[in-house]
Amino acid sequence: MTTLNKPTIWEISDSDTEVDEESRSDLEFNDSAKDSRVTNVLVRPPSDERDRPSPAKKRRSKEEIEADKEKARQRREAREKHRAAKEREKQEKRKQQQKRKEAAQHLNSLKPENYLKCLTVCIDPALLQQQGCDVLLGTLSSFDWRYSIQQQPFTNSITWTRDVPQQAEDGEGTVAEDQLVQLLSPSEFLDVAMSVKKMIDNEGEESVCPIMKGLNQDAGKVATLLVTLSQTEYRRHALGETFQSKYGGDIEEILVYLQLDKNISVFFVDGWQEVTDHVCAVTKSLSKRPLKQLTEQSELPFCVDGSWASGVRVEKDGCGLKQVWSKQIQQLNRVSQATASCVTATYPSPQLLLQAYKAASSEEERKKLLADLAVKGEGKDRRVGPEISTRVYRCLTAHNPELVLD
Incomplete structure (x- = not known):
């Protein structure tokens, strides 16, 4: 008869459990200590680098110090000049505003x-x-x-x-x-x-x-x-x-x-x-x-230097007098520019026309002195005519200021 071997059963006592827990805690402690040592090794610099002294600052020369001082002085002067310029600009602006205000008050006081x-x-x-x-x-x-x-x-x-x-x-x-x-x-x-x-x-x-x-x-x-x-x-x-x-x-x-x-x-x-x-x-x-x-008395700002209001500018040397003479004749009623140009071309000045009137022998001849002058226009040629000739004669020779020329 065969005898079977029974498996051996081990019983774990409470003391063995305590031993296992102590051994597990010892392992955990050893692992944490190992990690801390590794960390310390990575963070802490080497001893040779810690003991190495810091390099000394390079000393600047006297010329460099003077150059830096000069640059600082120039920057300071530039700031002061800029500040002074802005202050002058503000003062000038205040003066201009004050002048405009006084001018407006003066003009307002002159109103009727x-x-x-x-x-x-x-x-x-x-x-x-x-x-x-x-x-x-x-x-x-x-x-x-x-x-x-x-x-x-x-x-x-x-x-x-x-x-x-x-x-x-x-x-x-x-x-x-x-x-x-x-x-x-x-x-x-x-x-x-x-x-x-x-x-x-x-x-x-x-x-x-x-x-x-x-x-x-x-x-x-x-x-x-x-x-x-x-x-x-x-x-x-x-x-x-x-x-x-x-x-x-x-x-x-x-x-x-x-x-x-x-x-x-x-x-x-x-x-x-x-x-x-x-x-x-x-x-x-x-x-x-x-x-x-x-x-x-004041000059009008919209009046430019030169001809204005159909006027003619006369220079000191007399240039422009002939145009003035032509404009004077055009002031008469129904006298065109072409007619006036015809008269001024024949008699370039009023004095020459007055001399021609004086040289005429009769009153009728004086009135018709300009009648036969040819007027050159865009259309057919025509004459000045006796009517305009008589009016020009009356305008230049009459002594009555209330005389009607027409």
Whole structure:
């Protein structure tokens, strides 16, 4: 009988389990220590590299140091110049803005509605005693215009002043305008007319009339005499007859002499309403004058140097005078450029044409002097004709400024 061998069964005790766990932990510890050693070997530099000293910096020469300093100085100067240039540019821009602002303010102050605020109407106290002066004062007040009652150099006169701030250091200054209006009664005007007649007859003798003496002494004033009449036309005619019968002179001659030689205008007004209208008209005219003078004096930006407005430029050597002569003839009615060129080709200057007129024997010959001149045009040839010839003759020889050429 065969005996079977039974397998041997090993029992594991608790102590063996503890031994296995301890051996496993020892293996894990050994592995971690090995890894740490490897890591330390990879990260840590070699001992020879750690102990090697760092290389010393290369010392710069004195020339290099000076060159670096010079470059730094140049960069600093360039920055300062750039900063100064920008500051100058800002200051110039501020100045230009200030100039434009001042110019705009000055131009705005010259507008009539603003300039009226600077004007003051100065009325002589003697005018307040005349009946109807309240019409003038009421009108000035209704317009909000400034007026003052103050003694004037001429009795019964009205003058104007304006404020000029820039002429006074400590405040606003005033400047007298050149306009003067003086009211005269018919008898006072007759005295003025008599004095003027004596001046005309005696050829420059000084006037004995107080009014004319005062006006002659103040030559800078533009005087206007307002003669207060009722029913102006009738009274003026009567005043002229009175002067002619009493002094043997023509009143119209006196008025022309005052206007041309003394720059004194005379108006015959009917009552204080017309006096007020004249004062208001002078005030408005004074308010418009500064802006008008500024416009006339300044050059217009759209007017280029050369021919403009169909004009002709005349040089110092006289070049262009023939074109001016041709333009003058073209100003006549129905005179073409071809006709004017024909006349100027035959007579290159007005003086030559006047000499030809003078050499003619009769008036009829002078009128027809240019009639047979041939005008060369694009179409058939034609003549200047007697009509245009007569008009050119009248234009150059007539002494009457109101003569109708056609």
